[in-house]
Amino acid sequence: MIGHDELRERAVALDAADPLAAYREQFVLEPDVLAYLDGNSLGRLPRRTQERLAEVLRHEWGGRLIRGWSEGWAELPVQVGDEIGALVGAAPGQCVVADSTSVCLAKALHAAVSLVPGRDRLVVSAVDFPTDRYLARRVARDRGLEVVEVQPTDSSGLTAQDVGALLDDHTAVVLLSHVDYRTGSLLDLAEVTAMVHAAGGVVVWDLCHSVGVVPTELDAAGVDLAAGCTYKYLNGGPGAQAFVYAAARHLPVLDQPLPGWWSAEDLFAMADELRPAVDARRLLSGTPSVLGLVAVREGVALAMKAGIDRARTKSELLTSFCIDVLDHLADSGVALEVVTPRDPDRRGSHVTVRLADARGVTDRLIERGVVPDFREPDLLRLGLAPLTTSFVELHDGLVVLGEVLAH
């Protein structure tokens, strides 16, 4: 029953009805890959990025050299930041693109702690991505706070209630991931932000697994700070720079722990005393990579053109179809457990299954041209990218998963 005709027909029909189907042609598709199901780790290469980088090399670095800085490069961190801002509901001037996600999160966390003097607890998810927890502990240690780790009561991931139960008048900062990197579980960003504010704390959101696929209204929700990466659903390239957001109401006095000449109001003043910018440039430190920003910008442009609402609609259809096929496999006797929430409103854009030998299965899938993502010890993540994953690709990849598991 694996690869059941009816499911494939549904996939074909879903592709035919998909208003974003043509976006796939804007990306390089790997000849040896049957199904790329890891868009939540590294998004595909936009064709335009290849062309644009070649142009920037030849005409800008190669042709203009240092003059490039006064001919547009210096504005890139803010321009691309504002473009990402448009995807996450942030008005201009509050986002910049620069540094790695870790460094952006560290800046946001230190800045957040300074906003709530006199409080002594930093709340973090016990199941968050390692870097988030390492940084939370480190910032807490440096700033004299105690870390409180929230354990999820539901195996699929944290709920707003889990977080709420730990908030009190000790709460300084709450660091949370919008989408759980393992299970794909989605928190209600507005609800949790309001809970943290009601307790008198400030919130830092990690948007790595939601930016580009989950509509996010940072300004409307009154979020304090956020950061996220651009190499997943924004297709910015391996290790592409991250973005960091700080609300306009905080920026004029924001205490940024890594000041450099790029944090200044006037970049070329090079003054003896730093006069920090009062907009998001305050969050910059050193010279940002131009090649990196050019690549991020092309990926972001595609996401903006597709539109976050259409991306979310397709993402829900992809994850729902994925769960239907996985259920079909389970009904056929294949041993797997879907750990991602079945309610589309409670999940991001990846679906995770628990398997006995997830590592071995991953290896065998890759041998057969199906690229998923393995997470210790027993999870297989299937990252579905609305701009590049087709329903037929997903279906065919899951058929191979069924065959591998059946053996």
Place this chain on the structure above:
Amino acid sequence: MIGHDELRERAVALDAADPLAAYREQFVLEPDVLAYLDGNSLGRLPRRTQERLAEVLRHEWGGRLIRGWSEGWAELPVQVGDEIGALVGAAPGQCVVADSTSVCLAKALHAAVSLVPGRDRLVVSAVDFPTDRYLARRVARDRGLEVVEVQPTDSSGLTAQDVGALLDDHTAVVLLSHVDYRTGSLLDLAEVTAMVHAAGGVVVWDLCHSVGVVPTELDAAGVDLAAGCTYKYLNGGPGAQAFVYAAARHLPVLDQPLPGWWSAEDLFAMADELRPAVDARRLLSGTPSVLGLVAVREGVALAMKAGIDRARTKSELLTSFCIDVLDHLADSGVALEVVTPRDPDRRGSHVTVRLADARGVTDRLIERGVVPDFREPDLLRLGLAPLTTSFVELHDGLVVLGEVLAH
């Protein structure tokens, strides 16, 4: 007398005798530029970087996607770090390439402070690059230290004696630039390091303006920590990632302030508790940019092939010839003052002149295809890159400078 035949003949002869002359052909030369004299701000584009980035886009990101991380990308920060290590006298395992210069310096400074508990002064040059001073003040504030700024007694830049006069048993950390970003003055790294150690402190060297052009023996000198950028004489591209060095004797216990999953001994363990690497990977934080590292690597490869000793020899010839031509201009009645030390052993690879209207002169030079670098309020920097600057190019650019100043 400007553009005196004899000087141009000398330039032609110096080019003819230059063992590195052929390297110039390995770089993209801008058609509208008569003389590029800003290699100390942004180095030229290696032709091979264009080819290599196109390959990596097409075959690695485009072709291998997430598999690239286990097929070589993950080793790049260490590999390129070790290659730069070879240029600065550091044995493998002590350098990594990642993050901006500012972030690398911040890591080095925080780590340095942790090495000297109980001491309360951070010494920094009063004339250093703004970021260095901003970061020194910030780290001092965060760690409860007092900043002591060293004023140079000589207008060309700090001397070892200036630094030595301020060292005592309060000295925790000394942050210094190997080459002064404005005047080009060079400190004796081994001598100053020994002085700091004799006082019981640790030293952090900023190698931005010396890496690739001044032989540096970090290990032999017993340097504690160092950082430097790759977009000047290493031709890594605009905003390319920096490198950071920590001595092997410090690394196993080094206190790195920005821990992330890339700091771990086992990158993919993603353990609940961070077990940091005991080599330079400990200095990494988040996912490094692959495109950035690929570009840096090509620039570094050219510097390694040329050899640091040959680069230094040519650099000294370039700066000496530059000063000779400037003296010739001054003798002809042009109002300029060379502020760079006249002793080749006391300077790096740029020559700085003080002018009445340095900004206006810079604009007029650029109009005529000569690209220097302006520094507030009255300095014109002439950055001479041994791999790409020819003596004739330098000569012809200075002739235009003479003409501009004569009007």
